[in-house]
Amino acid sequence: MFESFANTAEMSRGEWLDVRRSGIGGSDAAVILGFNKWKSPFQLYLEKTGDYKEESDNEFIYWGNVLEDVVAKEFQERTGKKVRKKNQMLRHKEHQFMTANLDRVVVGEKAFLECKTTSAYKTDDWEGDEIPAAYLCQVQHYMAVTGFEKAYIAVLIGGNKFVWKEIERDEELIEIMIEREKYFWKNHVLAKVPPEIDGSDAAVQFLSQRYKDDDGTTITLDDDSEKLLEAIESLKDEIGTLEEQKKKYENEVKLKLEHSAEAITRNFQVKYKTIIANRIDSKRLKIEMPDVYKEFAKESKSRRFSYKKVN
Secondary structure (H helix, E strand, O other), X not given: OEEEEEEOOOOOHHHHHHHHOOOEOHHHHHHHOOOOOOXXXXXXXXXXXXXXXXXXXXXXXXXXXXXXXXXXXXXXXXXXOOEEOOOEEEEEOOOOOEXXXXXXXXXXXXXXXXXXXXXXXXXXXXXXXXXXXXXXXXXXXXXXXXOOOXXXXXXXXXXXXXXXXXXXXOHHHHHHHHHHHHHHHHHHHHOOXXXXXXXXXXXXXXXXXXXXXXXXXXXXXXXXXXXXXXXXXXXXHHHXXXXXXXXXXXXXXHHHHOOOOEEEOOOOEEEOOOOOOOOOOHHHHHHHOHHHHHHHOOOOOOOOOOOOOXX
């Protein structure tokens, strides 16, 4: 059902991301099916075509990798099952755009283990039989690639609560997933046709890099653009109202804190601390020490989007 095509044992995070661009991985499946609230299909398209690079390292990724061994070891202790690393990137033999990078395989079973860590605020997502939809997509994608009949997922919640669950293969979901992934890979990535653009940081970065400079011309936009600008205008009014309401609520909470630096409720931690920051008065520096200002000034270039109603 699957074949190995890359050894991940000695790969850096950056190298692993480069290899991962060659296909659709488990976490990508949730994006394509619409179950990832942190990443859009447009951003995923940019990543796969090389127009946007994922962050190769951060604290969340670092600690997730460090604690993977802890989670795997605890799973063994609690279940009596043995697991081992599989330091290889796998590919579906028929649908070669589908790839998998398993955390562990379970010895003696056609099964694997996916290790997760999450915050205490996500406890409810794991109650009873619950499994976050994004992780369920990831695991079913891996079962599609490997042909395995089941999987296990283990999670360390808030650093002090451990949960593990068994997940059976879902053929109906896998069929849907394969078709959706195939469409995305063939009609977007390979065809170099992006999905609908969105408001993600990746989209902003893509446009700023693709169209760095203006050419000084003026063009006439179509009626669809007129509707978009009307929608922006409407949203601007709504955002202003919501921002004012948000500030009102914040001020009500601040009033209750008075001089306190922190506060807690049943579900929230509030901080209202004094922060001292030293900033350069650039206007004064430019006037009183123009040579120094000129020496250390750094030119930046960007395009500013603005609009106004003329009729």
